Amino acid sequence: MNDDIPAYAQKQDFIKSRVDTVTLRAEYELNDNLRIENSMRHGTTNNGYVVTGARGTSRDVTDPAGDIATISLSTHQGWQEVEYFANQLNLFIDTEIAGMAHQFVVGGEYSKHDVLNGVYSVTNEGDSNCLVSGRGGVSNGYCLQDENGNYIDNIDTLMGRNINKGAADSDYQIDTISLYVMDTIDITDEFSVFAGVRADTFEYKNIITGGNGSDTTYEYDDTLWNGHVGAMYDITDNGNVYLTYSTSANINGGESDVGGNCGYGGLCSSAESVDKAKPEKVENIELGTKWNLLNEKLLATAALFQVTKDDVMEGTDYDTAGTYNTGKNRVKGVEFSLVGNITERLSTQLGMALMKSEILKTAATSGGEPVEPGGRLANFANRSAFAQVRYQLTDKFSFGAAANHSSEVYVGQPDSTASEDLRVPSYTIFDAFASYEFNEQLNARVNVANLTDKDYYLTAYRSGAFAYIGDARNAQLTVAYEF
Numbered sequence: 001m002n003d004d005i006p007a008y009a010q011k012q013d014f015i016k017s018r019v020d021t022v023t024l025r026a027e028y029e030l031n032d033n034l035r036i037e038n039s040m041r042h043g044t045t046n047n048g049y050v051v052t053g054a055r056g057t058s059r060d061v062t063d064p065a066g067d068i069a070t071i072s073l074s075t076h077q078g079w080q081e082v083e084y085f086a087n088q089l090n091l092f093i094d095t096e097i098a099g100m101a102h103q104f105v106v107g108g109e110y111s112k113h114d115v116l117n118g119v120y121s122v123t124n125e126g127d128s129n130c131l132v133s134g135r136g137g138v139s140n141g142y143c144l145q146d147e148n149g150n151y152i153d154n155i156d157t158l159m160g161r162n163i164n165k166g167a168a169d170s171d172y173q174i175d176t177i178s179l180y181v182m183d184t185i186d187i188t189d190e191f192s193v194f195a196g197v198r199a200d201t202f203e204y205k206n207i208i209t210g211g212n213g214s215d216t217t218y219e220y221d222d223t224l225w226n227g228h229v230g231a232m233y234d235i236t237d238n239g240n241v242y243l244t245y246s247t248s249a250n251i252n253g254g255e256s257d258v259g260g261n262c263g264y265g266g267l268c269s270s271a272e273s274v275d276k277a278k279p280e281k282v283e284n285i286e287l288g289t290k291w292n293l294l295n296e297k298l299l300a301t302a303a304l305f306q307v308t309k310d311d312v313m314e315g316t317d318y319d320t321a322g323t324y325n326t327g328k329n330r331v332k333g334v335e336f337s338l339v340g341n342i343t344e345r346l347s348t349q350l351g352m353a354l355m356k357s358e359i360l361k362t363a364a365t366s367g368g369e370p371v372e373p374g375g376r377l378a379n380f381a382n383r384s385a386f387a388q389v390r391y392q393l394t395d396k397f398s399f400g401a402a403a404n405h406s407s408e409v410y411v412g413q414p415d416s417t418a419s420e421d422l423r424v425p426s427y428t429i430f431d432a433f434a435s436y437e438f439n440e441q442l443n444a445r446v447n448v449a450n451l452t453d454k455d456y457y458l459t460a461y462r463s464g465a466f467a468y469i470g471d472a473r474n475a476q477l478t479v480a481y482e483f
Contacts, residue, residue, distance in 0.1 A: 015048075087109065282308070
């Protein structure tokens, strides 16, 4: 691993985002037992970026300096324009049936998402200073080090980029109508049960422009049925225990910006067979308990859970007439949390999760050989924890600190078996914050992240060639005014 790499961002690098939303909410209470609510939202999101990556590699044997270790630069870029509309209507009904109290929620949703994805035309006009090899063979590269291993000068202008926005390469559209009903029944004062069912009917269309400029249209529709059922028992006035079972589903091609890159949530079939890929099914079982402590000022929770994902669409060589759903994985774990006030002025948020993932079934291959089930999921941390304390020194001024911890992560493609060798180390980082309320309308907040300026990595690309580094120490000042 290369440490203490100098800043390698190019002067032309940028990340731009703009979000515009309008939300309307209305509520009407017809009587004490009947209430109707409606929420409507329209929004647009525009994102664009051209950024530089650095990867450890070796100069090609044909390079004048020979086959020596170096760090080469790469370009990562794309743009996306999203427009969406959603409307949700809910009817809340409190009634009594057969001597038992029922709380019904009956509702419907309509949503429409239109997403254009595209790339920038990036021309590197700077002089190449090395030869490197990659998927496309040997090419002129840009390396941070000279033939003696010393970092070069003027790194930020090495590539000399010329950037122009290109045309869209994916036109993604999905319209969904959802209907659902839920009911909570109080069997006794201590014991209640709940259940619900939901149907999502969607029409999907994705027009992808290929490398030769031709368009391929992926189009299909389906109805997904999911639901939940559970029970809760009040052990005391301050504590309960509950058990729930629920399902959900992920459709083929749900990620709009990765085209046909199956292993990353893109389309997993040919256009002619897109409707043959079944949705990925998710089942969740959870057994937990919640307790109100210190006169209901502090909430403590604990839960055991198991999440099983079946019919996973994997990025292998599929028969175009098949159904493509060849994977299955499972995550088991326990989580704890503590949220609320310890004293009148001291509050806390604590959380911890201990998990274990396992590939139960896979059709993936490595080096031409089938991968045996039983490995862990890629990019998955078995342990994570968060702790925050906040002290209200005066009625107007408060301050606090937080810590985040993640265990090591083994790299690989999402939803596939992780590498046995390539991993990102565990890390713990510390933050601090303070806030001051000038009056009811005006307040200010200062956040300092990664106080110790620790070098840490979130995850890495499946080959291990480059990693995603966490944020260095940084400070933010936020001033908010309500009117």
